[in-house]
Amino acid sequence: MAKTILVVDDKESLRTLVKSYLTQEGFRVVTAANGREALFVARQEKPDLILLDLMMPELGGYDFMRVYRREAETPIIILTAKLEEPDKVLGLEMGADDYVTKPFSMRELTARVRAVMRRTTKETAVADVLRVGELVLDRNGRSVKVNDQFVDLTPSEFDLLATFMAAPGRAFSRLDLLDRLQGTSFEGSERTIDVHIRNLRTKIEADPKNPRCVETVYGIGYRLAPEL
Secondary structure, eight states, X not given: OOOEEEEEOSOHHHHHHHHHHHHHXXXXXXXXXXXXXXXXXXXXXXXXXXXXXXXXXXXXXXXXXXXXXXXXXXXXXXXXXXXXXXHHHHHHHTTXXXXXXXXXXXXXXXXXXXXXXXXXXXXXXXXXXEEETTEEEETTTTEEEETTEEEOOOHHHXXXXXXXXXXXXXXXXHHXXXXXXXXXXXXXXXXXXXXXXXXXXXXXXXXXXXXXXXXXXXXXXXXXXXXX
């Protein structure tokens, strides 16, 4: 069954172009012209991934994410004409999984879409459960428990935690984590990892300012504490 992608942009020409290209690539594509319309479409269609413009009338991309992230953990790729790093970081902090800067090529966009799809879709039928201390991660169900309580993670946060839990005590560089998250098609900065780690800590640590689960390894990157 074809994966559904929601394209949200106020420019009709861009929506038409992206829809045409992604449809040829085998995806089912639905569109919305602003964030308010996107909320309605997303609730009805339950897309597998959302391509989201930031600057739109009525309800912008940031406001859309603020509302929609309370309802679903659907992967989101930001489409932005802004080049400033703070804008990209803010989008990631609000739950986006990747960003593509306008203008972009259709081949690049498709590569980003497939990369996010690969790491957020599990094809295996057998549960793969990782347990480290009070952390329990189910790869098949894509669920996480901390002290027997379910916590909601974005796809990026989930995959980072799965990487750490598969090798407790191993230090991963930021570049290594970038590659594991999105593969060679990703061109983001190491700052991206820092944002996702900060968000992850707020969800799984008793005291995010003094983390005891995901530790910083100075000069290298991050690791899951070998003993929890």
